[in-house]
Amino acid sequence: MIKCTVALSGLNATDDPAPGIAFARCLRESGEWEGRIIGLAYDASETGIYNGSIFDDVYLLPDPLQGSVLFNRIKGIQSKNHIDVFVPLLDYELVSLPALEPYLKDIGISMLIPTAAILRQHLKTRLADFCKRNGIKSPRQTTIVWPDSIGNTIAELGLPVVVKGVIHGSCVAHSAYEAAVYFHQIKQRWGLPIIMQEYISGDEYNTDCLVDRDRKVIGAVSMKKLALTDKGKGWSGVTIYDKGLLDLSLEIVQKLQWVGPIELEFVKQSISGNYYLLEINPRFGTWIYISSKAGQNLPLTAVRIALGERVEPFTSYDTGMMFMRYSLDLVCPVSRLGEIITSGELSFTEENSKRTN
Amino acid sequence: MPGITHVLEIDDEGFIFDRDTGHTYNVNTSGLLVISELISGTPLHKIVELLCQKYGVSKKIATADLDDLMRQLLRLELVESVEVPVLD
Numbered sequence: 001m002i003k004c005t006v007a008l009s010g011l012n013a014t015d016d017p018a019p020g021i022a023f024a025r026c027l028r029e030s031g032e033w034e035g036r037i038i039g040l041a042y043d044a045s046e047t048g049i050y051n052g053s054i055f056d057d058v059y060l061l062p063d064p065l066q067g068s069v070l071f072n073r074i075k076g077i078q079s080k081n082h083i084d085v086f087v088p089l090l091d092y093e094l095v096s097l098p099a100l101e102p103y104l105k106d107i108g109i110s111m112l113i114p115t116a117a118i119l120r121q122h123l124k125t126r127l128a129d130f131c132k133r134n135g136i137k138s139p140r141q142t143t144i145v146w147p148d149s150i151g152n153t154i155a156e157l158g159l160p161v162v163v164k165g166v167i168h169g170s171c172v173a174h175s176a177y178e179a180a181v182y183f184h185q186i187k188q189r190w191g192l193p194i195i196m197q198e199y200i201s202g203d204e205y206n207t208d209c210l211v212d213r214d215r216k217v218i219g220a221v222s223m224k225k226l227a228l229t230d231k232g233k234g235w236s237g238v239t240i241y242d243k244g245l246l247d248l249s250l251e252i253v254q255k256l257q258w259v260g261p262i263e264l265e266f267v268k269q270s271i272s273g274n275y276y277l278l279e280i281n282p283r284f285g286t287w288i289y290i291s292s293k294a295g296q297n298l299p300l301t302a303v304r305i306a307l308g309e310r311v312e313p314f315t316s317y318d319t320g321m322m323f324m325r326y327s328l329d330l331v332c333p334v335s336r337l338g339e340i341i342t343s344g345e346l347s348f349t350e351e352n353s354k355r356t357n
Numbered sequence: 358m359p360g361i362t363h364v365l366e367i368d369d370e371g372f373i374f375d376r377d378t379g380h381t382y383n384v385n386t387s388g389l390l391v392i393s394e395l396i397s398g399t400p401l402h403k404i405v406e407l408l409c410q411k412y413g414v415s416k417k418i419a420t421a422d423l424d425d426l427m428r429q430l431l432r433l434e435l436v437e438s439v440e441v442p443v444l445d
Contacts, residue, residue: 203378224379240379241364268378273434319376320366 005082006303007038010089011048015229019089022289024054026299033300038081044340050330052348057081060344067096071103083109085306092167094119094282112260112306121256122280124166124195131277134255138277139198150179153196162197165190170232172199202270207249208285210298211258212305217250219296219314223287237287238322239294248275261302287323294318361395361435391426
């Protein structure tokens with residue numbers, strides 16, 4: 001039994017969810033872990049904040065780009081609520097966290113993340129270069145900062161075309177007009193530059209991997225998306241075993257010299273059957289809960305590795321395990337919203353202890 | 358001899374899950390018989406005989422139906438070739 005306190009971010013559970021709730025469920029339901037889960041959020045509207053059956057305490061954090069401010073906030077939380085492992089599950093946190101890792105280690109918080117140099121390779125603006133250097137198929141893409149460039153880019157990449165934010169957000173545009181609308185929407189939410197990517201028609205597949213500190217792949221699970229939301233997010237999926245896909249995923253992870261959790265997103269081109277790497281996420285995917293049901297509890301294993309344990313690699317997983325998302329209303333007094341906004345923290349500890357007793 | 362190229366998980370009701378690609382299919386009982394026999398490596402002319410025996414149809418009809426199914430499987434890339442047995 002592993003006993004520790006885990007803090008994690010990515011608490012949103014909307015139709016564009018983050019992986020925090022899935023990660024926490026993998027710990028709670030494992031039967032091999034005992035401890036507290038601290039939710040870390042950047043906005044009071046992250047819906048998972050209000051789920052007292054998952055979290056013991058929740059804290060609001062400042063903008064992750066303000067490294068020293070973020071560190072001081074985590075240090076303050078650490079003095080009240082000893083955290084053993086911090087699992088960052090949002091892409092934009094990884095900009096500042098590698099620099100903070102040694103300082104967090106000094107105050108007793110372990111993480112399992114790659115170095116800043118390795119992380120830079122996964123950035124959406126650099127992915128095409130990485131793929132080209134390593135002979136990995138990926139869609140052609142161009143980075144733009146002015147909407148005036150959309151016409152020329154479409155002439156080069158054709159239609160439809162994928163318009164992507166540098167950190168998050170992605171839409172398929174079927175005309176230059178639509179591309180311009182998405183350009184402005186994504187710019188407003190995620191800033192510049194904007195990536196325009198060739199659209200490859202085919203089914204979408206993801207592989208989530210976990211790599212230890214010696215760069216040994218400890219686990220990997222592949223999934224085919226069965227249903228997508230209008231934002232292109234997987235709403236349903238099924239675990240599959242395609243040796244070609246898994247081998248390609250492991251090759252990419254090794255070429256990146258990755259450490260920690262990683263998600264690789266592919267499209268299998270309908271006409272050629274070739275896999276194209278669409279995106280790399282420096283964390284587990286939002287569907288990671290299914291890994292625990294398929295025989296590889298990758299979140300729990302990531303915690304064990306973060307704590308310094310040496311673990312043996314998984315050798316297989318169950319195929320044909322399907323996930324289906326569904327929406328659920330969380331009901332709580334509105335005072336909880338006031339509490340998190342005004343004090344920046346929310347505790348379910350008392351409520352949970354009553355429930356247990 | 359054409360065999361199934363993917364690893365398929367099949368239940369008794371004719372629901373098929375392709376564990377390589379994640380695609381799912383439904384087949385009727387005769388389709389289930391054909392695919393199960395293809396997985397076992399049974400030659401096509403033997404499958405024709407099995408269809409004739411089980412469903413009491415002529416060799417001509419069984420061959421035509423098998424040919425039709427094999428072409429569908431080819432389109433789905435579940436077999437690499439279609440070698441239709443020559444009618445006597």
